[in-house]
Amino acid sequence: MREMIPTRDDIRRSIGPMLRGAGIGSFFGILPGTGGLIASFMAYAVEKRVSRTPERFGHGAIEGVVAPEAANNAADQTAFIPTMTLGIPGSPVMAIMLSVLIIHNLVPGPKLMVEHADLFWGLIMSFWIGNLMLLVLNIPLIGLWVKVLAVPYHLLYPAIIMFVCIGVFSVQNAAFDVWLVVVFGFLGYFMRVLDFPAAPLLLGLVLGPIMEEQFRRAMILSHGDLATFIYHPISGTILGITAALLMFPIFDMIRRSYRRQATEAATS
Helix, strand or coil: CCCHHHCHHHHHHHHHHHHHHHHHHHHHHCCCCHHHHHHHHHHHHHHHHHHHHHHHCCCCCCCHHHHHCCCCCCCCHHHHHHHHCCCCCCCCCHHHHHHHHHHHCCCCCCCHHHHEEEEHHHHHHHHHHHEEEHHHHHCCCHHHHHHHCCCHHHHHHHHHHHHHHHHHHHHHCCHHHHHHHCCCCHHHHHHHCCCCCCCCHHHHHHHHHHHHHHHHHHHCCCCCCCHHCCCCCCHHHHHHHHHHHHHHHHHHHHHHHHHHHHHHHHHH
């Protein structure tokens, strides 16, 4: 228990990533069909982008743990907003919950909080109870999770590959899909050797088809006008934030260069 208590330095380094991760998770949780997985990878990518020491990520940096977990938790909670108010599931879990509500003749919508206030506020209280139950269950089982992580790689990796191949083959019953796993496995190995980050690739695989579909829909609605992404407040804000994140490393590199030159000039 004593080792679980964060130090003062851990708290200082976790506050910023925790707030940014919660904001990213809340944003992606409200969007229909995204879920906590995308929010987690996005939070990790943002933290690595804004960090002054990105080389620590992947080697035990607490920011790389706090931000994705905060984003995942925030996305799971805010996914209830489109599900309960609009009837649009925010994640696969919310789709299951939506089907359960419909089976019990409960129609999600703006009037749900008024017509079924007991259900709504009972759901809110379940958030508190669920988090307390997670603490009660997970804290005594920390030793078990650590032992799972201590499984030797020569036993863990073949088991993971076996289950991945079984899952891929079961989708279409095609051996070609298994060979694709082998090819992309080698590609992932070379990417790791060359120090390519995995988070942007995973985000591209998950969000790529969704972005293409929505882009074509936006082009149809705007009659091919690309400026529609700038004129509308939500898309314009997202583009502005993206541009700021892309420009931040350049400004940071220039600032470090000026600081290094000033230090060298002062010492000389």
